[in-house]
Amino acid sequence: MTGPLLKIEKLEASYGHVAALKGVDIEVNAGEIVTLIGANGAGKSTLMMSIFGYPRAQAGRILYDGHDITRVPAHEIAKLRIAQVPEGRRIFSRMTVLENLQMGATVGEPTHFPKDIARVFKLFPRLQERINQRGGTLSGGEQQMLAIGRALMARPRLLLLDEPSLGLAPLLVKQIFRAIRELNERDKLTVFLVEQNAFHALKLAHRGYVMVNGAITLSGPARELLERDEVKSAYLEGGRPAA
Amino acid sequence: MTEQSAPAAAVPSRFPAALKSAALSALVAFGLFSLIVGARTDQGPTGALIVFPRLDDLAWLAGVVFAGSFLRTLLFGDAPLQVSRHFPSGVKRIGARLSRFAAPALLGFALIAPLLFYSNRYYLDLSILVLTYVMLGWGLNIVVGLAGLLDLGYVAFYAVGAYSYALLAQNFGLSFWIGLPLAGILAAFWGVLLGFPVLRLRGDYLAIVTLAFGEIIRLVLINWQSFTGGPNGIASIPRPSFFGLPFTDDEGGFAHTFGLEFSPIHRIVFLFYVILALALLTNWVTIRLRRLPIGRAWEALREDEIACRSLGINTTNTKLTAFAIGAMFGGFAGAFFATRQGFISPESFVFMESALILAIVVLGGMGSQLGVAVAALVMIGAFELLREFAQYRMLVFGFAMVLIMVWRPRGLIGTRVPSIFLRKEKELPSSMVAEGRR
Numbered sequence: 001m002t003g004p005l006l007k008i009e010k011l012e013a014s015y016g017h018v019a020a021l022k023g024v025d026i027e028v029n030a031g032e033i034v035t036l037i038g039a040n041g042a043g044k045s046t047l048m049m050s051i052f053g054y055p056r057a058q059a060g061r062i063l064y065d066g067h068d069i070t071r072v073p074a075h076e077i078a079k080l081r082i083a084q085v086p087e088g089r090r091i092f093s094r095m096t097v098l099e100n101l102q103m104g105a106t107v108g109e110p111t112h113f114p115k116d117i118a119r120v121f122k123l124f125p126r127l128q129e130r131i132n133q134r135g136g137t138l139s140g141g142e143q144q145m146l147a148i149g150r151a152l153m154a155r156p157r158l159l160l161l162d163e164p165s166l167g168l169a170p171l172l173v174k175q176i177f178r179a180i181r182e183l184n185e186r187d188k189l190t191v192f193l194v195e196q197n198a199f200h201a202l203k204l205a206h207r208g209y210v211m212v213n214g215a216i217t218l219s220g221p222a223r224e225l226l227e228r229d230e231v232k233s234a235y236l237e238g239g240r241p242a243a
Numbered sequence: 244m245t246e247q248s249a250p251a252a253a254v255p256s257r258f259p260a261a262l263k264s265a266a267l268s269a270l271v272a273f274g275l276f277s278l279i280v281g282a283r284t285d286q287g288p289t290g291a292l293i294v295f296p297r298l299d300d301l302a303w304l305a306g307v308v309f310a311g312s313f314l315r316t317l318l319f320g321d322a323p324l325q326v327s328r329h330f331p332s333g334v335k336r337i338g339a340r341l342s343r344f345a346a347p348a349l350l351g352f353a354l355i356a357p358l359l360f361y362s363n364r365y366y367l368d369l370s371i372l373v374l375t376y377v378m379l380g381w382g383l384n385i386v387v388g389l390a391g392l393l394d395l396g397y398v399a400f401y402a403v404g405a406y407s408y409a410l411l412a413q414n415f416g417l418s419f420w421i422g423l424p425l426a427g428i429l430a431a432f433w434g435v436l437l438g439f440p441v442l443r444l445r446g447d448y449l450a451i452v453t454l455a456f457g458e459i460i461r462l463v464l465i466n467w468q469s470f471t472g473g474p475n476g477i478a479s480i481p482r483p484s485f486f487g488l489p490f491t492d493d494e495g496g497f498a499h500t501f502g503l504e505f506s507p508i509h510r511i512v513f514l515f516y517v518i519l520a521l522a523l524l525t526n527w528v529t530i531r532l533r534r535l536p537i538g539r540a541w542e543a544l545r546e547d548e549i550a551c552r553s554l555g556i557n558t559t560n561t562k563l564t565a566f567a568i569g570a571m572f573g574g575f576a577g578a579f580f581a582t583r584q585g586f587i588s589p590e591s592f593v594f595m596e597s598a599l600i601l602a603i604v605v606l607g608g609m610g611s612q613l614g615v616a617v618a619a620l621v622m623i624g625a626f627e628l629l630r631e632f633a634q635y636r637m638l639v640f641g642f643a644m645v646l647i648m649v650w651r652p653r654g655l656i657g658t659r660v661p662s663i664f665l666r667k668e669k670e671l672p673s674s675m676v677a678e679g680r681r
Contacts, residue, residue: 052553078555086553092546096661103543106536107555132661154555 003066005030005158005190006051011060013050020046022214023060028158028192033184035193035201035222037235038211044194045087047211048162052077052084064158079107083156087163087194089147093136097127100135100146104153112155120149123179141172148179158190159183165197173197177204198235202226210235257317265313272308276301346613349620353519357512367511371518371583373623375576378522380603380615382572385529387601388610389538390565391545393450396437396457397600400430400570402464402592404577409477409587410470419483423578430574431567433460438566442559445548457597464589476588483582485513514583521579525572526612532568534662541565542610542662606647608654617655 006028013021020043028034038044050057052074062070069077078084083104092100101120105113121128124145130138135146144164151159161180165173177200183189195201202208202222210218210231218225225231281301287293353374360366383397407426411417417425441452464471471477482490488497490510497513498505532538540561543551551558581587599622607618625643629636651657 054549054552073557074552075555075557078553084553086549090547090550092543092550094546094659095542096663098663099539099661102663103539103551103554103556106540134659150554 004028004063005065006192007061007063008047008051009061009063011047011050011062012058013046013055014058015046015055020055020214021050021057024211024214024216026209026216028190030157030190031184031188032207033180033191033193033205035195035205035208036211037195037198037201037208037231039234040196042211043214044196044211045162046214048084048087048160048192048194051082051160078154081107081155081157082160083151083154083158084160085144085147085151085162085164088166089143091135091138091143091146091150094134096132096134097138097146098131100150101127101153104150106154108154113153116153116155120152123152123182124149141168141175144168144172144176145179148176152183156189158192161191161193163195163197164193165195165200173200180204198231199226202231257320261313261316264316265309268312269305269309273301273305276304280304345617349613349616350523357515361508361512364508364511367508367515369624369627371511371515372627373620374515374518374522375580376600376603376623377616377619378518378525378576378579379573379600380607380619381522381525381529381612382569382576383600383604384569384607384610384612384615385532385541385572386565386569387604388615389529389533389545390541390562390569391609392441392562392565393446393453394566394569395450395454395594395597395601396460397453397569397573398592398594398597399437399457399460400434400573401577401580401596402460402589403430403433403570404574405581405587405591406464406471406477406577407574408578409480409581412481413477419481419578419582420486422582423575426578427571427574430577431571434566434568434570434573435563437570438563442562454594454597457592457594461589461592464592472588474589476586476590477581478586480581480585480587482510482585483514483517514579518576518579518583521575525575528568528572529612537561537564539662545610602644606644606654608651608656608658610659611654611656614654614656 004027006026008024008026010023010025011021012019012023024043024047026034026036026047036044036047046055049055051062051069053072054074057070060070061068064080064082067080069080072080092103095103101117102113105116108116126142127145127149130142135143138146148159148161148164164176164180168176180191180193181204184191193201193205202225205222207220208222208225209216210225218228218230281297283295283297284292285295353370356370357367360370379397379401382400383394386392386394386397404426407429408419408422411422411425412419437453437456441449444452465474467473484490485497488495488500490497490507490513492505493499496505497503497509503509529538533542540551540556543554543556544558544561544565548558551561580591584591603618603622604615606622607614607616622640626636626640629639632639647655
């Protein structure tokens with residue numbers, strides 16, 4: 001291992017005159033699950049999106065595998081085998097499950113398609129049952145599975161997940177998180193997870209960062225963060241799961 | 244007992260609500276029609292305009308609206324009407340079976356139409372017109388239906404194609420068969436030119452810019468007198484030839500070469516098959532493209548641009564190709580229009596045309612090839628048939644559009660056919676994905 005897989009240095013970004021990110025530093029090592037937690041509007045999703053260039057970083061650098069990707073266009077970033085599950089899932093609702101997965105393989109090798117789709121169906125058997133069903137007719141949990149499955153079709157080295165637990169029943173959240181852990185442990189997939197559901201995210205992750213108002217205030221091993229009083233009071237509602 | 248009496252009890256309880264909604268509808272109708280119907284201007288004896296009140300007509304209209312609204316609420320309640328629910332399932336099944344044969348049947352009819360209408364020039368001309376709009380609809384369908392880019396200035400490309408061919412033919416003596424591809428290429432070039440500034444725009448903003456683009460092209464055509472002939476247009480554009488044989492009544496003409504008796508209908512029939520071939524080419528290319536990565540990218544772009552970017556789709560190129568290919572087919576149709584009419588002027592390329600083509604695409608069901616063809620047939624055909632009622636044509640037209648949008652918000656054929664399947668086809672009815680109502 002030579003340095004982290006993803007390294008974000010002093011990243012700044014803004015919407016018009018409103019600064020959303022005020023010099024953020026984050027490292028994600030290969031094989032790790034790293035989570036970024038924070039309240040609504042802290043800038044978590046902005047950070048996630050700025051890795052893909054929307055909004056563009058105004059200062060700082062984003063390094064992937066040692067290469068500077070700060071100014072690389074979004075569609076080129078996907079070719080570097082970084083896959084993103086954007087906030088709100090954003091599946092193609094009028095397209096079938098199969099077509100959605102096919103779109104995910106846009107940057108992948110066509111010959112890998114059968115193998116990759118088998119891997120997704122093994123991870124989420126529900127998707128196979130719904131293969132010719134339109135994305136918009138799936139339940140929220142199935143849509144999340146589809147969004148993750150679609151991202152996996154590109155055989156990513158780094159998977160960016162933006163609030164996969166959003167709007168899901170606790171049981172489904174567990175199922176999704178179990179799948180993420182499985183991907184990490186079995187396939188050695190590196191995961192960068194943005195979550196509001198701090199309890200589950202920190203239980204899953206190896207390391208965590210806490211973001212407040214566009215800046216990182218705390219970081220460290222996830223287990224330690226779970227025990228920190230500031231984290232407990234702010235995100236875990238006195239130690240109980242905030243889900 | 245109680246179950247049986249329930250519907251009977253429900254009707255009287257609806258009575259006050261029905262009365263209220265009917266009164267409200269009548270009031271709205273009264274307001275709407277008060278100036279359109281209720282007042283009529285005429286030239287008085289001194290030449291000045293005099294306003295005649297037509298209160299009886301107005302009262303009739305309000306009365307009809309009142310009765311209609313009253314009955315509707317009384318019979319069906321306040322819920323939105325769902326016509327399909329009132330059809331027995333047998334009718335629906337037959338309908339579904341018929342729709343499978345609709346496309347081959349329409350195609351077969353189109354192929355033999357010139358033989359059926361051989362002696363009827365009016366119907367032949369009308370079919371050519373319908374096919375032109377089918378082609379324009381299919382062309383715009385690529386931009387609006389597949390890529391989801393709302394283009395209100397599509398007529399600009401139609402104009403570019405028509406003027407390209409007309410000017411190339413006049414200035415360089417190029418024949419139709421050389422002018423046609425050139426017109427398509429030039430239109431595609433203008434499509435890319437429009438595409439660049441609107442890359443970042445979506446929805447309403449995109450619509451406004453494309454609308455302006457259409458008007459700019461028209462204004463340039465009007466004002467660049469030395470080049471385009473201005474409002475006088477371009478006359479005596481060469482007619483197409485049958486692979487070099489002109490449709491004339493002399494030696495070396497089409498009729499003479501094949502030993503036929505000369506008839507002006509020959510050219511019309513030939514034009515019919517040319518536009519049919521062009522329209523089918525548009526359809527074929529669209530169907531093929533839908534199965535290729537670029538076509539799938541268009542459809543994905545329509546659904547969600549952010550997701551597209553994160554999946555590695557180059558949205559810039561995707562949008563530009565959609566504009567270019569859509570414009571190219573518009574250009575082909577324009578070149579055909581020019582050679583058919585023999586005369587073009589900016590008056591043929593007004594915003595109304597763009598609106599009509601867009602209406603065909605939306606009413607047909609965005610992205611549905613068959614739907615667009617049916618919508619073009621219905622709209623242009625009905626438009627012509629209603630020619631005698633010129634005054635009420637737009638009224639009927641608008642009314643029909645409102646009805647279709649109420650009952651079939653996703654267009655006549657709103658189901659999107661997936662481009663790939665694994666195993667047996669099994670899908671939910673499109674009504675479960677309430678896209679049009681979102």
